[in-house]
Amino acid sequence: MSMSGVIVRRLAVIGVGLIGGSLARALRRAGVVGEIVGVDLDRDNLVRAHEFGVVDCGAETLAAGVAGADLVFLSVPVCAIPAVVRDLIPHLAPGAIVTDGGSVKGEVVAACEPLMPPGTHFVGGHPIAGTEHSGVEASFATLYEGKRCIVTPTPRTDVTALGTVVRLWEAAGSEVVLMDAEKHDRLVAAISHLPHMVAYALVNAVEGYDRFEEGILRYSAGGFRDFTRIASSDPAMWRDIALMNREGVIEMMDHFAAYFATLRSLVAAGDADGLERFFRESKESRDAIL
């Protein structure tokens, strides 16, 4: 491999699951990393990551994993990120950059940035990409291709470190958008967290409908299956997201509930024009993002 395009000489991936594994695969394919070291609480997952060639080696400890790394990527559950940063700090190389892929940014950036010793840097990030599957076996090199990645600098962020993180996501195929962490959390509450809350509640509501003896979900057709695919997502991950973006999630849930109540009153009133208008506006918005 030519070293000319290398952005990161030694990359440490903490949590080599869907998100970390996919970034490792994408960066290796792009030829922009030297060596990739993996760390994972789940030893079997780490062994598989090594077997699949996603990482060059698996480190036994966080200390060994981050030693000598110029960039550390955190793709552990979002609630765990601040604690992991606290634990790895004593072992960081001078000038090291720590960045993450956690789905919530406000609390993460606020907790991590102040911890960083002088000359080391924290930059928050979140790829708007994913699937409902977990673990390194679900990872693939093209996950980030053509997707947006939101990076959330603060006024204190080092510009060189920011530039490295941006180039990394671009090398993985993403379009990087810079945004403050607060705004990020409102945005994802709307386009990602709310839809997940709605899908989880919908499946439970339909399953809990007790007018029928038999399970009624077996009657569902393709529309229902596609619509509820995101309700297959990892419950622990979504618990963390709901806990860490509580304010944003509640705001969007209330916002949605108001629209849903409006629609309910149109149905109850048998308001043909109002119903058609409501559905048409929705269709137009939806078709515009096709």
Next chain:
Amino acid sequence: MSMSGVIVRRLAVIGVGLIGGSLARALRRAGVVGEIVGVDLDRDNLVRAHEFGVVDCGAETLAAGVAGADLVFLSVPVCAIPAVVRDLIPHLAPGAIVTDGGSVKGEVVAACEPLMPPGTHFVGGHPIAGTEHSGVEASFATLYEGKRCIVTPTPRTDVTALGTVVRLWEAAGSEVVLMDAEKHDRLVAAISHLPHMVAYALVNAVEGYDRFEEGILRYSAGGFRDFTRIASSDPAMWRDIALMNREGVIEMMDHFAAYFATLRSLVAAGDADGLERFFRESKESRDAIL
């Protein structure tokens, strides 16, 4: 074509759109119909249906279309079905069977069955299959393959007519389930009508979220797009469904709203265990229908 497998000698399809066009294509491919005559309010659609070979001829009037037909399939908007049945009755051949594919059954069956002259028969039906597209150009022969079709006989339904309708859907590749019309309407309210109401409200809520200057839907990833695909469905069709299955739709909307409110209080309380349990139950139900 051998006539040995023919179930219907002359089939009239009233409304040759997605549903009627797909049934015509499927039955022709299966070799179970002699001649197919189409009738459609939309003349351009009817011309295309003829050009595509979906129908053998297009009739100018309902009278000409149903004349001599042993089976008439109604795939017009569900609100229009009772009026069309009233209009076509004077022209029906003796022994003719009229059946439909409308998404709501209670009101349709209650309105149509009593209209039928002695020796002619109405049988309600509803294929649990569809897409978010409309018109004959969206129709295809395999739409019903491997899908369920609910047929809703009443105590007054003629068994021979019922048998013909069942064999027709089976020839199109569907598994037929018999159910009373009331139960059908509750079932589809849960698995189809509620998800559509939720999807339409979700897209409008996200689009109507005004914290951002720019349109935020452009940040949405694959999950949001899949989740909201059904919000691209025909607004007029969904207006009709909401009007005709009002009671069932309202009941399910209220049922969903209660689950959504429960989830909201788990988020507001920061109840980690409760949230994980809620998400896990949903994931388990969803994964069971994969």
